Amino acid sequence: MHRRAIGAAAFAAALLTGCATGGDKAKPVRINQDPFPSTYQRYPGAPTLIRGVTILDGEGGRIESGEIVLVDGKVQAVGTGLSAPSGAVVIDGTGKYVTAGIIDVHSHLGDYPSPSVEAHQDGNEATGPARPEVWAEHSVWPQDPGFSRALTNGGVTALQILPGSANLFGGRSVTVKNVPARTVQAMKFPGAPYGLKMACGENPKRVYGSKNQAPATRMGNIAVTRQTWINAQKYKREWDAYEEDGGEMPDRDLAMDTLRGVLAGDILVHNHCYRADEMAVMIDLSKEAGYKIGTFHHAVESYKVADLLARESICSAMWADWYGFKMEAYDAVRENIPLVHQAGACAIVHSDDPNGIQRLNQEAAKAMAAGRRMGANIPEEVAWTWLSANPAKALGIFEQTGSLKPGKNADVVLWNGNPFSNYSRPERVWIDGALMYDANNPRLRPVSDFELGQPGEGDVK
Template identity: 75%
Template sequence: MVFDRKFAVSGVALALAACASAPAEKPKSASATPPAPRAPRPWPADAYPSTYRPYPSVPTLVTNVTIYDGEGGRIDGGSVLFADGKVVEVGRTIAAPAGATVIDGTGKYLTPGVIDVHSHLGDYPSPGVSALSDGNEATSPTTPEVWAEHSVWPQDPGFSRALANGGVTTLQILPGSANLMGGRSVTLKNVYARTSQGMKFPGAPYGFKMACGENPKRVYGAKGRMPSTRMGNVAVNRQTWIKAADYKRKWDKYEEDGKGDPPGRDLAMDTLAGVLSGKILVHNHCYRSDEMANVIDMSKEFGYHVTAFHHGVEAYKIGDLLKANDICAVVWADWYGFKMESYDGIRENLAILQKAGTCAMIHSDDQNGIQRLNQEVAKALAAGRRAGIQIPDEQAWIWLSYNPAKALGIADRTGSLKPGKMADVVLWNGNPFSVYTRPEKVWIDGALLYDANDPKRRPVSDFELGQPGEGDVK
């Protein structure tokens, strides 16, 4: 109901005039039965809300350390204080509060935790057997109704490997790329939990996985059905968006006038209507620059926004177009050439995108690569410098934390070492862009979840090898 101030004032004046000349009586339009409440709008339909609870933390001060703050800043000989799960202060000289744990970081580096915007951990867990392959609902070209969180296996040892070896504190779990519309993604904090809801990043928006190019046309063309071509890909997408727009219009009309029964629920259309409403963020698997441009045109036709193109092997060709449309490029350092649509990749991709002012970042898409994203960035930095694009190390950390947080809609809460943000922090035992460097300690929400020097805070699973000196293996 819209409140009209003009008519409200007029109504009050008329009522006062009536009271002066006649006794008050019950308005004839009044109803003894209040109207039934309208059904709520079904998207983003968080029917499975996060039950995430931070692990206990203690006030911690790391001193004499080189800091990359995640937003391009660097402090040599700096200090960071975090308490109650949040970053409290970042600077050079910080007094330790009573009872704080103080760590001397001389010769070491401190950064925000790594954020992987494209992972399939939990949906394609280890061991990699068909019984655990739950990332692709490859039964229809469009499956917006499926949610990745319903396949996540929290016991996947890949999570603890990413934490211990890669300093990964947050990650987005996506459906696979067999389908044009693969379903909803979920953003997780990389903590030990019994359920996916216990890992779910509180308040993070849902993502929506889409895919361009060879994968969907190969999977469904091989079954003798549409799509089997790139033009078929776009046609199926557009036809589906037409249905979603109609579904959303029906809900908008129902909410506007409140008449009749609510429209019938449709899980697939709920997700797509959430995208059209800007509540669910589109993450689109796409290699070729021409296809990215086609998707941008399609998004404008139906009024949704593409948050990021993933893999983006040819993103360097259209950095200006991506920047103009506020779309992030999610890329690898040097994965290319393994199929035709990835043929035109170059190692300078990330550096060129950074020079163009495009929101760019690294990603893994791989259970092994997620353990060394810092090294992947080091490769991209070196390639850019060989090409004459000089990007400082501290600026490159944006590719590992702040820009991924931006693409996930959580940059106001994590992704950089700023007061008030989550204390998702990694202490590296050397320069994090060296192949010889490993995380020494990893905190999530200020809780120490990994410590290379403490056997009680190292990952333990049936699929991990023992540490040197452990057990009695000869």
């Protein structure tokens, strides 16, 4: 009895001790989810009044003989009969156009920069079909001359840089302001959400099937994608529980960190997908996994499922007329963009090309003309939403940019003629109210070190 009493007392004491100490879980450690923050600082700009111009405001509005005032990096006013702020630069734009800056949602500038040599090929981490752990920004070379050409030739004020499409999960994208900078952090658009590049169709199955590994078929694409999301769901459950209750920290996984961010709604999905049937499959897959597709890219068959895309609030980033370069691109039509627009879905003109990004205004013009030929008389001011407001919405930056509304960033292009004409070019470009390009001022023609001395570029004296 004596031994039993001692044993019982010892057990009770141990139990009480455990309740007092071992029962308290360690508090969760906060993980830095954005260790590479933007260091962007806007360039200085002068108060500016542009008068006598046709204004396409980016949201479908049009003002003839209009005026726009830029102050402290923002659009202060848009309309007619406006007064110039004290000390303002006044520009007579009679006969010219002002638009919201063009935003390209699909670019590889910096990741596949010029000169196009093997040492610069940094857009595809083609070492496994699922590589969500890589970030496009860690390949971006700010000296890529493509940036300045997009600004001066194309009026592009912001762009999303994506990994390539070799993988089912290509990694994170980054949205940047098209400004000269020494580092990618100094180009990063403050507050812009990250994106996740996904792909379906021919590219992943060709790349990995040729290596005798999965996926080698379209059904393999979906199987690997589904299993990856199942793994991500488990990872999210573990980390959600840890962050709520504490205890032992789960193992970190950079790939799963990205996918957890998607499942939480913090990272936007940009899905390379050509065929209509595959878009429908990916929509079903996204519902199974618990995330939302934001934008299908290339999407040459969006016209076949435009009603579905409108119902699901999914954007399509499309070319005006690229097609036929592989089987999944064969059933394209020139009316794709206007058909998607007419269905009430979100239509975007994108480039995916260092030359195309310099002529996105012309690409939109081709799509608008194709729509008119089929009987859809889409006005110029509405077609400009394909280049500014809709891309801004797809990138999660519409509150800051994408249209010429008071209080928004002064990302503005003054064109020397109608921007839908092949003969028109940007005359001046402002980013956050700072004049970044002036065709009439050689000191305001930004060029890369790799273009100095080239005909028409840089100082050749």
